[in-house]
Amino acid sequence: xxxxxxxxxxxxxxxxxxxxxxxxxxxxxxxxxxxxxxxxxxxxxxxxxxxxxxxxxxxxxxx
Amino acid sequence: xxxxxxxxxxxxxxxxxxxxxxxxxxxxxxxxxxxxxxxxxxxxxxxxxxxxxxxxxxxxxxxxxxxxxxxxxxxxxxxxxxxxxxxxxxxxxxxxxxxxxxxxxxxxxxxxxxxxxxxxxxxxxxxxxxxxxxxxxxxxxxxxxxxxxxxxxxxxxxxxxxxxxxxxxxxxxxxxxxxxxxxxxxxxxxxxxxxxxxxxxxxxxxxxxxxxxxxxxxxxxxxxxxxxxxxxxxxxxxxxxxxxxxxxxxxxxxxxxxxxxxxxxxxxxxxxxxxxxxxxxxxxxxxxxxxxxxxxxxxxxxxxxxxxxxxxxxxxxxxxxxxxxxxxxxxxxxxxxxxxxxxxxxxxxxxxxxxxxxxxxxxxxxxxxxxxxxxxxxxxx
Numbered sequence: 001x002x003x004x005x006x007x008x009x010x011x012x013x014x015x016x017x018x019x020x021x022x023x024x025x026x027x028x029x030x031x032x033x034x035x036x037x038x039x040x041x042x043x044x045x046x047x048x049x050x051x052x053x054x055x056x057x058x059x060x061x062x063x
Numbered sequence: 064x065x066x067x068x069x070x071x072x073x074x075x076x077x078x079x080x081x082x083x084x085x086x087x088x089x090x091x092x093x094x095x096x097x098x099x100x101x102x103x104x105x106x107x108x109x110x111x112x113x114x115x116x117x118x119x120x121x122x123x124x125x126x127x128x129x130x131x132x133x134x135x136x137x138x139x140x141x142x143x144x145x146x147x148x149x150x151x152x153x154x155x156x157x158x159x160x161x162x163x164x165x166x167x168x169x170x171x172x173x174x175x176x177x178x179x180x181x182x183x184x185x186x187x188x189x190x191x192x193x194x195x196x197x198x199x200x201x202x203x204x205x206x207x208x209x210x211x212x213x214x215x216x217x218x219x220x221x222x223x224x225x226x227x228x229x230x231x232x233x234x235x236x237x238x239x240x241x242x243x244x245x246x247x248x249x250x251x252x253x254x255x256x257x258x259x260x261x262x263x264x265x266x267x268x269x270x271x272x273x274x275x276x277x278x279x280x281x282x283x284x285x286x287x288x289x290x291x292x293x294x295x296x297x298x299x300x301x302x303x304x305x306x307x308x309x310x311x312x313x314x315x316x317x318x319x320x321x322x323x324x325x326x327x328x329x330x331x332x333x334x335x336x337x338x339x340x341x342x343x344x345x346x347x348x349x350x351x352x353x354x355x356x357x358x359x360x361x362x363x364x365x366x367x368x369x370x371x372x373x374x375x376x377x378x379x380x381x382x383x384x385x386x387x388x389x390x391x392x393x394x395x396x397x398x399x400x401x402x403x404x405x406x407x408x409x410x411x412x413x414x415x416x417x418x419x420x421x422x423x424x425x426x427x428x429x430x431x432x433x434x435x436x437x438x439x440x441x442x443x444x
Contacts, residue, residue: 026410
């Protein structure tokens with residue numbers, strides 16, 4: 001199941017809030033950090049793909 | 064009664080038929096004429112409504128049918144006469160003062176005398192008309208129309224319609240041969256993107272205009288989904304004969320119209336009620352066309368603006384997203400215990416649980432300490 005950018009970003013923000021405030025066991029902590037890192041990767045990939053897509057569309061518009 | 068008068072006024076030729084006294088019709092008519100002219104010796108003022116003007120351009124004479132109504136019913140009716148010698152002067156003065164021609168439906172105050180003609184019968188001979196009286200009556204009627212439309216709750220109704228972003232099909236109520244229509248069309252032809260117009264011919268002033276315009280508006284209303292707006296353009300007719308636009312029926316039709324109505328009636332005097340309730344009242348037919356053209360241009364401008372800026376908007380959104388991700392990445396990096404341990408901190412656990420406080424620790428407890436590069440076990444002394 002592929003997450004959309006919006007979904008991945010929302011999940012990521014929730015995770016950051018959790019990490020910043022909550023009491024998390026050491027084992028859980030590294031698990032959460034791993035998830036967050038994956039989410040960041042998804043978001044970055046989506047962004048890069050979107051940038052390329054938008055670039056193409058805009059180029060088509062001005063032609 | 065009249066027999067007595069006949070003997071008095073007119074010496075008639077007496078005839079008999081089987082012992083009956085017989086009079087000729089002209090005898091009776093002449094007698095009536097005598098009675099009437101004897102009793103009505105002076106001019107006097109009469110107020111009445113012109114139900115039909117009956118002007119004959121060839122002779123120049125005018126034979127208005129005068130009526131008085133009460134509750135919509137005619138309670139009095141009399142023919143009248145304005146001779147051509149008076150008509151021109153009366154009409155000219157009337158137009159100057161009221162901005163309207165003498166026409167059907169007008170309330171008038173006339174200086175008149177009762178006359179009787181053996182061939183044409185009873186009539187009021189109108190010698191003058193007081194235009195100020197009609198002006199007052201017109202203003203009163205106009206105020207009544209405004210008040211009624213406000214009471215109906217429709218006075219601003221047409222203005223609340225959404226004007227189409229890009230008007231492409233316009234229904235035009237006008238006269239193909241009028242100067243106003245010509246002016247309107249000449250501007251419309253300059254539209255950078257063609258706007259199609261459909262003419263619905265109508266009389267635009269004076270007698271018959273109310274009915275004529277109303278009929279065409281109703282026709283447009285039945286097919287309104289094919290049009291973006293309706294336009295009423297008149298021009299070159301001067302300021303005379305515009306009171307038809309103050310008519311309640313017509314103004315109400317404009318106010319309730321399913322399409323925005325743009326008027327270009329072209330005059331310099333008071334704004335009529337139909338114009339007040341229209342979506343937009345342009346002063347001239349030229350202004351009316353310009354209004355539509357501006358709508359088209361503003362749409363084109365908007366498109367151009369979007370085209371020029373869409374890359375910028377998209378770029379802004381993406382840059383912002385990129386920054387947010389970068390920020391989050393940094394936060395996560397700081398929160399990662401591995402990075403904290405690298406800075407010289409260590410984690411202490413007892414039975415697999417993180418120890419955050421020295422309270423609750425006893426002698427002999429076994430603690431496990433995690434460093435960035437390994438672990439050590441210790442016993443509390």
